[in-house]
């Protein structure tokens with residue numbers, strides 16, 4: 001479903017019409033075509049609809065807010081002297097009669113359009129007042145910087161967040177059907193909410209494999225384990241490695257199968273004949289290899305090993321436990337001579 005034009009603000013009488021769905025769901029999609037990852041998208045003012053300086057500077061700040069808070073490889077917007085994308089203030093526009101701003105993303109991935117109605121415009125619900133146009137902001141005014149962020153969110157690919165009926169989760173998103181005016185909570189939000197970010201991450205991936213996944217998501221993870229060598233003599237070292245990634249799933253969209261770096265993963269051991277797992281240590285992070293973890297151990301006897309990822313509550317990932325590998329410790333002599341003579345792997349008798 002393509003909705004080329006989306007409005008950002010409505011009269012209070014319409015607040016609460018948005019459907020209530022599952023808790024903290026990600027913003028729905030707007031359109032079906034994303035920009036390229038980290039695509040640079042310049043825009044310019046529409047001729048004869050150039051914003052006054054107070055509006056121009058705040059619309060530009062909205063573009064910068066989008067970049068600073070996207071937490072993903074979503075597109076980057078910045079003003080240029082000449083560009084295919086246009087932003088207009090005042091004058092003719094395709095926005096609905098009650099809307100204070102709107103945009104059109106049907107030109108993605110080439111261009112977009114955006115329109116802001118003028119300060120003082122008389123709409124069917126009253127007179128539009130932009131806070132930044134006032135020497136002293138008055139209640140009921142709209143923060144044009146926040147509205148610009150809402151619009152840039154639409155341009156990215158975000159549709160309006162679906163709030164609880166009581167709107168207790170309203171601050172989870174800036175991209176809202178009914179944008180709030182001063183002084184209601186969220187009226188001057190200048191960073192994407194976590195459920196805006198969640199959708200951006202699903203569609204554009206994380207900036208870096210070590211970055212946190214939005215808590216608006218709850219994605220399963222996958223953890224593998226390997227021991228090399230899996231058979232050693234007593235006194236020798238073996239290296240346990242692991243790979244952590246977002247589990248392959250349609251719902252994870254572009255994050256599906258992506259590596260997860262710099263998480264806390266523990267190695268556990270279960271002695272033969274025992275049912276108890278004990279913590280051996282914390283896995284190290286392999287520099288330059290996204291999602292890879294390593295630890296060296298020197299077991300005294302044969303035992304089973306597994307890796308455990310206990311997901312932090314500060315991000316939207318679920319726990320994972322690896323399969324079990326057995327490290328067999330055989331009878332043998334671990335001599336300095338042997339260790340020097342035939343080392344082909346990063347393990348050694350000491």
Ligand SMILES: [Zn+2]
Pocket residue numbers: 006007008009150151154160175176177
């Ligand atoms: Zn909107």
